[in-house]
Amino acid sequence: xxxxxxxxxxxxxxxxxxxxxxxxxxxxxxxxxxxxxxxxxxxxxxxxxxxxxxxxxxxxxxxxxxxxxxxxxxxxxxxxxxxxxxxxxxxxxxxxxxxxxxxxxxxxxxxxxxxxxxxxxxxxxxxxxxxxxxxxxxxxxxxxxxxxxxxxxxxxxxxxxxxxxxxxxxxxx
Numbered sequence: 001x002x003x004x005x006x007x008x009x010x011x012x013x014x015x016x017x018x019x020x021x022x023x024x025x026x027x028x029x030x031x032x033x034x035x036x037x038x039x040x041x042x043x044x045x046x047x048x049x050x051x052x053x054x055x056x057x058x059x060x061x062x063x064x065x066x067x068x069x070x071x072x073x074x075x076x077x078x079x080x081x082x083x084x085x086x087x088x089x090x091x092x093x094x095x096x097x098x099x100x101x102x103x104x105x106x107x108x109x110x111x112x113x114x115x116x117x118x119x120x121x122x123x124x125x126x127x128x129x130x131x132x133x134x135x136x137x138x139x140x141x142x143x144x145x146x147x148x149x150x151x152x153x154x155x156x157x158x159x160x161x162x163x164x165x166x167x168x169x170x171x172x173x
Contacts, residue, residue: 049172055106056169059115062100063158063165066093066122068150072143082137086130090123111161111168118158125149 064070071089080088097119104112129145150156 052106055103058100058103060162060165062096063162065096067158068146076143078140080139082133082142085139085142089126114161118161121157
C-alpha cells in the first residue's frame with residue numbers, strides 16, 4: 001500500500017517537474033522568437049530604409065513638379081493657344097504621376113491617397129481655369145488665370161501633402 005502511495009507521489013512530482021520544464025522552455029522559446037522577430041524587423045528596416053527614403057524624396061519631388069506654379073514656369077508658352085497649353089499641363093501631370101506610381105510600395109496608403117487626391121485637385125484647378133478661357137485665349141491668359149485662382153486658395157492640396165509626407169518620413173526614425 002505504501003508503495004502505491006509512494007509511486008503516486010513520485011508520479012505527481014515527476015509530472016510537476018515535466019510541467020515546470022515545459023513552461024520554462026515554452027517561455028524561453030517565445031522570448032527567443034520575439035528576439036528573432038525584432039532582429040528581422042530591424043534588418044528589414046535597415047535594408048528598405050534607403051529605398052523608402054528615395055520613395056519619399058520622389059513623392060515630394062512629384063508634388064513639387066505638378067504644383068501649378070512649377071508647371072506654368074516649366075511649360076509656359078505664351079504664344080500657344082490656352083486649350084493646347086491646358087492639355088500640356090494635364091499631360092505633364094499624368095506623366096509625372098505615372099513615372100512615380102511604383103513609389104506607393106514604400107510609403108503609407110494614406111500618403112499615396114493624398115498624392116492621388118492632390119494630382120486630381122490640380123487637374124481640376126487647371127481645367128477650371130481652362131473653362132474660363134475663350135477660343136482666342138492664349139497660354140499667357142491661361143497662366144494668368146491659374147495664378148489668379150491659386151492666389152484665392154489658402155493652401156494647395158499638394159502643399160498639404162508635402163507637409164504630410166515630411167512628417168510621415170520623420171516618423172520612420
